[in-house]
Structure formats: C-alpha cells, structure tokens
Amino acid sequence: MRLTGRTSITWRLTALFVIAATSVLLALGLVIASSVEQHFEEQDMEVLTGKMTLAQHTLLQIRTQQDLDHIAQVLDNALVGHHGLAVRVFASSGVVLFTTANAPFSFDQVAANAQRHAHRPMTWTLGQQSYRGIAAELPTGIGEGSKVIVAVATNIAHHQAFMRAFRNTLWIFVSIAATLTGVLGWAVARSGLAPLRAMREQAQVVTAQQLSHRLAVESVPVELAELAQSFNDMLARLEEAFLRLSDFSSDIAHELRTPVSNLMTQTQVALSRPREADQYRAILESNAEELEHMARMISDMLLLAKAENGLVVPHCETVHLAVELRALFDYYEAVAEDKGLSLSLEGDAEVEADRLMLRRALGNLLSNAVRHATPHSAVQVRVAGFPDEITVEIANTGDGIAKEHLERIFDRFFRVDPARQRSSEGSGLGLAITKSIVVAHGGTISAASDGAMTTFTVTLPRAGHAQAMPTNTAKAAP
C-alpha cells in the first residue's frame, strides 16, 4: 500500500499499527524461540558431558588390554538407567568396542570430529530420529597409543517436536495479534480522527448564504486548532469580500435606480403628446445631463471596483507634492475665490507615487474641503516629511463632521446629509476613491473633526518604502 498521497489517514494509521505490532511480536517470538532452543542444547550438553566424564573415568581405570575387552560390561553398568542415551566406543582402528542398542552412528561420522573439535556438539539425523552428541578421543589406563574414541549422543526428537509446536503457536499468535491490532488500530484511528470528521461536517454547512458560520476552535484538539483557525480566517476574508461585492451590486442598483427612473418618466411624458421643438430640446438637454452624471458614476465605480480588488497598480514616479498641490490650487482657485476662501500651502516633500492617481486623490480632498468650508475662511494644506513617511493634512473650517459619521465618511455613497443625496455635486464616491488610491500606494487616510475644524490626513510611505505596499489593497479596505 502506498502510504502517501490520497490514501485515507485511517487506513494509513491502521497499516502502520499492524506493521509495527507484527514486527515487535515476531522479533519477540524469535528471541524466545532461540533462547528456548539454546536452553535445550545446554541441558543436553550437561547430560552428555557428564556421561563423557564418566566414560573418561571408567576408561582410565582400564589398565590392561584384557580389561578393554570387558569394557562393555563396565560401561553398561556405569550407564545403566539412562534411556534415550546412545554411546559407542571405538578403538582407534575403528572396531566397535562398546555400543548401546540404539546407537546407529558410524566411526567415520565421529572420528574426524573427535580429533578436531573434541566436545563440540554435533547433530546427526538418522532415519526419522535426530541426535545431538559429542565425540572425543580419550586415553585409557593402558597408556599412550591405546586411545579410544567415545561418542555420546542423545535423541532430541522430542525437543524438535516441542520447537515445532512452539513456532506454530507463535505464527498463529502473531497473525491473530496482527489482525486484532488492525481492527483495534482502525477503531482507534477512526475515533482519533473524529474531530476531523466533525470539522468536515461543520465546513459543509458553509455556503455563500451562510459565510458567517465558523468552526468551533475551542472544541477541537490542539493539533487541529490552528487548522480550524486558518480555516476561520479564510472564511472571514471570504465573507468580507463577498459582502463587499454584494454591497457593491446593491449600491450600484440603488444609485442608478433614481436617475434611470427620472430618465424613463421624463422621456415617456415627453412622448405622450406632440410638443414644440424647444420643449424637446429642453428634455433632451436634461436627459444628457442625467446621463453624463450616470456615465461618470459608472466609471468611478469601475475604478473603485478595481481598486478594491487590488487591480489598481500604481506606476510610480517621483512626485513633488508642493507642485501637485499648487496645480490643484490653480484648478480650484476660481471656486475658492467665489466663496472668499484662501488656500494656503505649507511644506513640501517628494513621494514615489502614480502622479495622476495621487493628483486625483488630493484633488478630491481639496474639492471636499472647498465645498464644505465656511465662506471667507481658510483651507490649509500642510505637507510634512518624516524619516519613513510623509503626511498631507488638508483642513477646513465648516460645520464639522459628527463622530458617528467620521468612520463611514470613506464608504461608497456615504453622505452625511441624506437629503443632499441627489445634489448635482458629486457622486458620493470622491472620498472612497481617494481612500482606495491612498491604500493602493501603501498609505493610510483618516479624518478628524473637532466641531468646527475638519482635517483629513493622508500618510504615504516615503520613497523606498513603497515596496512594502500590499498587493491586495482590498485587505486594508474598510
């Protein structure tokens, strides 16, 4: 089984449990088997060595060739009562001097071993029977040159039978244990993964209509808490984007409904009966104004939509703020003079920005200040440079903005006075556009009002810090 990729975690864990348990049990079984076998061998050797020593003592007591001929009797007496024990004594010539009834091994089998590896255990298999034995060349009491070869062996068939049975039991036990671990492992893995399934079930509830649903981070295990948290964060971002999108659609529908219905009514009334050319002209002119207003609103909304989706990429160049602001002063000069306003500028700074976009952002703020300033007051613009940022403050005296409106002042279509909704001035998008441009440049914008004085503050990162600007401006939007 491949333990990577799409294999289910439950099955992976089960397989790993089975493999681990089986290997441990097998190793254990093999160690036990080998130590039991060794124990048997030691037991056999103890008996065999004892007999060999006995034979050695007996042989040393033989002083004459004649005694040697009677060895059979002597040994018979010495070894009496040891069933299953096979003993053979060979003269160095190969003649069998003594043998027990059931000792079927030949001289050739033992002679070489007796000389080279005396007392080393050997195993013989004769017919159905297996024997373990030792052979040794032993001196007799007759003296040098009359050595005999003694082979002592014991039947180990019952040991082997035991080992066979033991191994069989081991195999059966291991396979049963493996199966059992498999089943238990599967159950354990399944119950261990239950929180994951629970998460999946919770996640399945989330749809476009129910983006507010969140996973319960507190109730999932520590290991999954982070995952659940990331998932929740993702949901939060999705929900925000989704809400913004649907707000946007409803805003568009709402804002376009009034002018479209005006156009429709006006045109239908005009067509209801024949009219003078002048009247037609007046209606068409009014329609043209209305349509122009709508076209502007559409292009503004497109710009905003792109900005909020992070599609506005500023083409940065060095912009002298004082130069830009003076150009804007020129533009608004006539309007300001009409209201008896004085425009003043303090300070200067350079900033890396898209000149046209920045001009538009500042233009909107200036236009806003000029429009809301009390006649015969001053609109003050202050530029200040700090080590890593630049601020532009645009202040005017006027009615001020109520605290509860300050936060929403940058929202699309937000108007402090709802009654002025359809004024010819502005689409209600100016400040929203300004904010999106500032944010696209990695800056921030805020508004403050102390009742009479309203101040807008734009903070832009200084040249060189602009790289830090977020690629997704939507994230920073309100």
Added chain:
Amino acid sequence: MRILIVEDEPKTGDYLKQGLAEAGFVVDLVRDGHGGLHQALTEGHDLVVLDVMLPGIDGWAVLRGIRKAGKETPVLFLTARDAVDDRVKGLELGADDYLIKPFAFSELLARVRTLLRRGTRAAAAEFLHTGDLELDLMRRRATRAGRRIELTSKEFALLELLLRRQGEVLPRSLIASQVWDMNFDSDTNVIEVAMRRLRVKLDDPFEAKLIRTVRGMGYVLENPDCA
C-alpha cells in the same frame, strides 16, 4: 473630410454616423472588421473611428492591417474596457487616440477635429480673432471691440482654447484636461465657475454673447455674426 466608422453595435454606429455627418463630415459606416479593413485600404479616408470588439477580425487586426499596408490614416479607437493594457496596445499598434465607452459625443467630436487638424496646422499664429474679439498670444492680451479685457493666465488659456476650437462644443472634461491638466472629473463645479467668471469679463459688458452653454454637453464659442 471623409471619415470611416467601423462599429458593429447598431445604435452606436448609427448615431456616430449621424452625429459626424451633421458636424459636416462625409461618413462611411461599416459594421464588421473585414469590410472595415477593405474600405480603409481602398478608399481615401482622412480618419478612421475603430471599435475594438468587432465580428470577423477585431479592431486590433484592422489597425495592424492598415499600418502594415503603409497607410498613415489617423485612427481613433473606441474601447469598452478601461484597462491600461488596451490603451497601451492600441497606441503601440499605431493608433492616434482612444476613447473609453461610454463617451460623450462632444468629446469624440473634439478628438476627431484635433486629429484631422494635426499636421495641417499652419505655423503658430500670433493673433486669434473672431468677430470683435482679438487675442494677442505673444503678449497674452485679450481685447474686445478695442477694449482691453483683464484675464488671469488660466482665463486666458481657457479663452484661447475656446477660440482655437470655435464652433466646437467642448466638454468639461476636455477643458479641464487642456487648461488645467486635470484628467479627472471633479465633484466641484470648477469649470462652471471658471466659465462664469470668464463670461463676466468677456460677454457681460457687450450686447453680443460669444460663449454659449450647451446643456448636457459643454461650452462653445461662436461668432454671433456667423451663427
């Protein structure tokens, strides 16, 4: 002046043809890319107004075909997409100007006239006239009926623009970009105020009014004697 319009959207094509014809141009309308390219190559048009989205071959292919054939006919392309890519692509392919839909007809007319005037303009004149109004471009002075009119530099620039394009209705956006270099629509009625102040100086003291507001379109300077 003969203009070729390549536009597949029926209403847009029709009103462009009618509008340009009424502005005094000879207009041919083709509704697909292949026909457009064929006409552009075989007929001697002075200007091509080209939509980007076309059946058959698209506007880019038509533009490429025109330039490949070595034709230098000015091309103004119309695009529905407010994408930088589109503008850059069009201008790289050799288009002379572009407009983003929806656009004001007066804006289109102004651009068309600018393109047609390009290359044929005589050496910079020192004086501009209409009726009893005279502009001394060197000394930045305006006089009407022999009387000096005191203008600020922006007012002078505004009057100069109106006078150079007399008879043309100039949309507010064009005025803002030509006089103040502002390429965005302001929430404030800047152009209206500037125009009113200019009229106070230029028209109020005189019987004949030179500047006329065209509601929903913009402003036009006309010599009342010729109207």
